[in-house]
Amino acid sequence: VSGIWGQRFTEKCLRHGAEVVQLVKEAGLTPSYDEIAKVLEEEKPQVLFLCHGESSSGTKQKLDGVGELCAKHDCLLVVDTVCTLVGEPFFADAWGIDLVYSGAQKCIGCPPGLSPMTYSDKAYEKVMNRKTKPDIFSFDVTEVGRQWGFNGDKRPYHHTPPINIMFAMREALQIVSEEGLEASWNRHLNAHYQLWEGLDKLGLKPFVKNPEDRLSTVNCIEIPDGVDAPRLIAHAYDKYNLEISGGLGGTAGKVFRIGLMGYNCTPRNVESVVTAFEAGLKEQKWL
Ligand SMILES: Cc1ncc(COP(=O)(O)O)c(C=O)c1O
DSSP: OOSHHHHHHHHHHHHTTOOOOOOOOOTTOOOOHHHHHHHHHHHOOSEEEEESEETTTTEEOOOTTHHHHHHHTTOEEEEEOTTTBTTBOOOTTTTTOSEEEOOSSSTTOOOSSOOOEEEOHHHHHHHHTOSSOOSOGGGOHHHHHHHTTGGGOOOOOOSOOOHHHHHHHHHHHHHHHHHOHHHHHHHHHHHHHHHHHHHHHTTOOBSSOSGGGBOSSEEEEEOOTTOOHHHHHHHHHHHHOOOOEEOOGGGTTTEEEEEOOGGGOOHHHHHHHHHHHHHHHHHTTOO
């Protein structure tokens, strides 16, 4: 747990009656391979949750080797890729991740409302062989799967699907595949470099100190002493029609957050963000 999404996953598990052990890191840091290995060794959990991109603090979790480690401990690895899928390199199978979920509305560029998920064979087997049924019928993925015709089911009714968003998802994925995944990852990375080149010239500093741990899709900027953050955010909105976020959870009041995801992740938009920061800082006589 290094931010709001790890915290929220904890909350969800507790509400389902799970026993949770947290590996807590300060906002801006991520657990290392060795720290994860130690927890697996000591606690022997059935499930390990990691957030690939912790959007509240702008950190990226390294995942290489963690899948193998989990397999060794017979533990399922669940990863949140809501703000990273299509924006950051991610390899569910090669990294041995058992359950991945994401969001439609971030780097995929679809309207909100769908949560794409994928299961490894091991996770699928586990879900299909549950001893007890999930207490919420709507969230029973075995029923959802039957409606989609998994295992040769005759697609019995489970719920009315939001087909308008499914068509939108199809179109969004078409656009992603026309660009190509690698090209999309590079576009997000280049925008991140361009942003930091511009912000650095203004004297602004990244909140995440280790460059390797920085997300390209959500960028956290330290609020410098003497800067009125809400005033800068309002200025960017009024003068440039740009929405700059403040911090969330542990980063509230400490950072500005810039999302560069999907359709909005373009060199021109990055230029506008840097211009808005420069103007906002000058307006406050900080520059
Ligand atoms: C990493 C991460 N996980 C989960 C969520 C929650 O997504 P939603 O708002 O679609 O429930 C977000 C939203 O920003 C996120 O960035």
